[in-house]
Amino acid sequence: MTEQAVAAVPRRESSVLRFAKGLALIRESWVGMVGLVLVLFWVFVAIFAPLLAPFPPNATGAPLTLPGGPSLDGSAVHWLGTDQLGRDILSRIIFGSRQVLLYAPLATLCAYLVGIPMGLAAGYRRGLTDDVLSFVANVILSFPVLVLYIIIIATIGASGTNIVIAVTFASAPGIMRIVRGLVLDLRNREYVFAAETRGESPWRIMLVEILPNARGPLIVDACLRLGYVVITIGTLGFLGLGLPPPDPDWGGMVSENRQVAMFLPYIAIFPCIAISSLVLGFNLLADGLREVSLRD
């Protein structure tokens, strides 16, 4: 009897499935699809880098080979040429995607893990908590971003971990502001009042009732932010404040290859194209997601 009653109630789809279905709506936006394809392309390249790259990323051969020139032993082709140390540019771009696709999502994730609780607390508790957190956010956001990165990196040194720390520190206030704005709107909904009446704890309300309903704008923001963090990591690499050599990183490659641009103007452009296409992918994806989310 009871078993039948249970069976009669249609099973609610798991939240993971519903989430995936929501994301699948991106198919309806061609802009978003182009972005998704670009991002997935680089994810694919990063995962299968050792299979795709014709050379090991730090192996040296004849320096400054022209694009399409043969390797020293003639067994393979340097499709995009080699740099001043004779390293294959294509292979370095392929392996460089691993660096950027490891650190950019990691740094963005850390920034959200710090920014979301701050925003939830500021928006839900209001009052003094809000004033203090908002002021701190304003102070950090009043730094021109790159100035902040340069000071932090100059203080704690350049490394992958420190980039994650610096990005977290610089981006969390922005995330906090967005979350706070969303919470200020959502905290007056009936389901929040219902949860308060049930006597649920504030953090349970914030994390279980409010946060899931703020996910739409946050996903769009995350995509934009990912693109921006990719730019940041590239810029730090370009300035020599990023990931330490010799492992390839796109920004660092640009600045190394620029030094020989007088003889081979184009070898510095290839990593530029790589980083721009990845950022474009994230931006288009964000645009597509926004478009789709506004539609319904």
Next chain:
Amino acid sequence: MLVFAVRRFGTMILTMFVVSVLVFLLLEVNIDGVATKVLGPYSSQEQRHLWLQANGYYDPAILRYLRWLGNFVVGDFGESVRFKVPVSEVLWPRLANTGILGGIALFFASLIGLTLGVIAGMREGGARDRGVSVVSILTTSVPEFASATFLMAVLVFQFQLLPGTSGMADGFDPVQLVLPVLVLVIYDFGYIARMTRASMAEVMTTHYIRTAVLKGLPYGQVIRRHAMRNALIAPFTVIMLQINWLLSGVIVVEVAYAYKGFGSLLYEASLNQDIYLIEACAMVAVFVAVMTQTLADIGYTYLNPRIRFS
């Protein structure tokens, strides 16, 4: 209005104060680090100890902070370790150079951004709107260092149209400004265009625009007299806030083209661990940023009659 302005300046001073504490904590609390940076990595423990003692570094941190802040307020930033002259002697000329570069870039970025934004926002979802949004996504996806490198490869080395560095070694040369300005404009106009577009599109849906169109006014007049006046208030704030972003872009562009400005100064300072120079640059950068934010807020309040008269 006056009360608002005073309060806004109060917040600004408070922000600057907290920023100064932050900068001090980051760079000056570790006094061994300070001594190493000033005297160089090969100085002996003894030398550092004597230097720290002579310069009052063994005083309590609060006292040191207040003294440091006091010197800062009157413009005494200490001596640059790398240039061996007072920081202010290097800083102000460099800042003026950056003002020229940034000012020209901001002017063109605003001009292009506002024009494209108004054109796009006039008919939301139209072909022009789509075109502008695609172009602005494209241009804001290319990092400054990438477009700097790309333009250098094409315009300098391939076609040899422009000089590749902007060091101004033989006096001021406007031609050397073309590339840096171009890079900054390419990166920055897209954002202004998108914000203007959003503001314009919103205004175009209002009743007074509908009324103006229905009473038979020429379309151009509706756009110029009725729509743009209101649509351009929000972008004013965006442009002012853009200065904060411009300061970041300026660092990359100045390093890429060896322009002798504020950004390359901060960069050199950080590479050389020139601590007092870093501090001064950071404080000045934040001051400029906070100042523009404050002016943006006050200006917005003044420009928007709905706020001004309430």
